[in-house]
Amino acid sequence: MATKSMATQSPPWWEGCVIYQLMPRSFADADGDGIGDLAGITSKLPYLEWLGVDAIWLTPIYPSPLKDGGYDITDFTAIHPDLGDLDDLVVLLEQAHSHGIRVILDLVLNHTSVLHPWFQRARWAGKGSSERDFYVWRDDDHSYAEAPVLFCHFEQSNWEWDEVAGQYYLHRFLRHQPDLNYDNPAVQEAMLAVVDFWLAKGIDGFRLDAVPFLFEQEGTRCEGLPQTHAFLKRLRARVEACDRDVLLIAEAIQPVHESAPYLADDELHAAFNFALTANLFASLAHGQAKELRNCLTHAQAMVPGCRWALPLRNHDELWLGDGHLVADDVIQTVLAGFPTAQGHWLNWGINRRLAPLLNGDPRPNTLLHGLLYSLPGLPCLYYGDELGMGDWPGLRDRDTNRTPMAWTGERNGGFSTAPDPLLVLPPITAPGYDYRVVNVAVQQQLSGSLINWHHRMLTSRRLLPALRHGAFQLLESHHPSVLCYARTSASMTLVVAANLAATGASTHLDLGDWSGSRVREVLAGCEFPPASDAWFVYLPAYGFFWWLVGEEGCAEDNS
Ligand code: GLC
16 A cells, blocks of 8 residues: 555554444534534543544534435535534544544535535526536436436435526435536535645544545446546545545445455545445355355455455445345345344345344344454444444434434433433434443443443454454365454464354364464463364354464564
């Protein structure tokens, strides 16, 4: 990876980092108005440091009419008044850094809100004027017919008629979100100026929302066009010009071979691997490791190393797609394997949080996170999933997955002191997930809780450089349900085996490369027999192990 840090021989801060995604409006409310805010996030930094995450990703914090959870922006260089102001952001940044935590902002390049002054100016300005040219207009709605409608539960077309302009405008998402016209150099400059603004504020990274859709071209799906990559390279150069390592991470819901080009050395540093996420759920659904192995092999062949960011869940639906992201049989496998998904299909996937999707079973939950924390790349943990927090089906759109964080058993889960009707969204009270039981304070006191499990896993991960940046090698197992791989850095080898099935599995693993070496399990600290080429092991249902193999010096390394 060509980065400034490589030149100075120190790895960039994001190498192997664990990213914690949070919804600022639902995380913690410091001023008691019922809506989470930046000061609330600042107050929870000690918790995040304890948990062991390296960075927080804030979903959009900009002024917005909130037709799409803040992804419909009216001012790219200000803070939504509900959340605080720029001074609050500076405090959050300073405090986060003092806790060893970096701050990543969501940057929505593709579109604005219809209420953005650029759009209002465009619709009132004359046809063909430079103001009108900030967005994509047509006299009819026939263009780009091959571009799928992304929010297919809410929209039937990518075009919307505007009475004032007397033309149709393009919107790949909601009609409230007109697409910017990147063919116009002034648009490119305006968005690069937005990047400069936040760089000057000291932001550590950007999650680039919906990057594939910046440019359009007739006869294509209008995704990941060469012009889009050219613009992203300009953006990278802009970020490189600043005197710090700033992470650029792509949200491109595309198959691996289509997302890999974003990871060209002069383009973005990381990209989410949504195909891998879908395959993780499919492998759990049918208890087979083969497809997951293929998917990992493919991703590593396309972009070796640790540049794929891996979420289990996020603030959207669990994307499976329309047969483009992953094959239809993967989608069908997931749907058949998770009865809890029934009736929860929205747009392109399953609109549920992790714990309820897994029917509250902690075993597949820890298995998935055990994989997340040990596969090569950047693990992304969604707020509340460290608790096994529930969801609220029936809330508008994806709000189902965006309810307030459960901090304590007190009123509103300790999220806010506001009266109930003022809360941004209702705290979870569903049986089995009630905030009076499932909350941070209670779980911190129970040594066997999920939250303490995450704390231990993330603490272990910190001490294991092989997991942060080690090479990745799939190993042979003789059981179809067992996935096995090694992560190796200069000072250590870590072998992981995971049983994806709901029944126990005994198998032989090929640890021939380390024959005769000592094997010690990391989390329980217990000794296993020395490694061999037919090394017998038993894995309980959904069980997994992290073993240090050939342990001698396990000191920190940065190789
Ligand atoms: C991304 C976001 C999603 C948003 C969409 C439009 O996919 O994750 O929440 O609705 O972009 O901005």
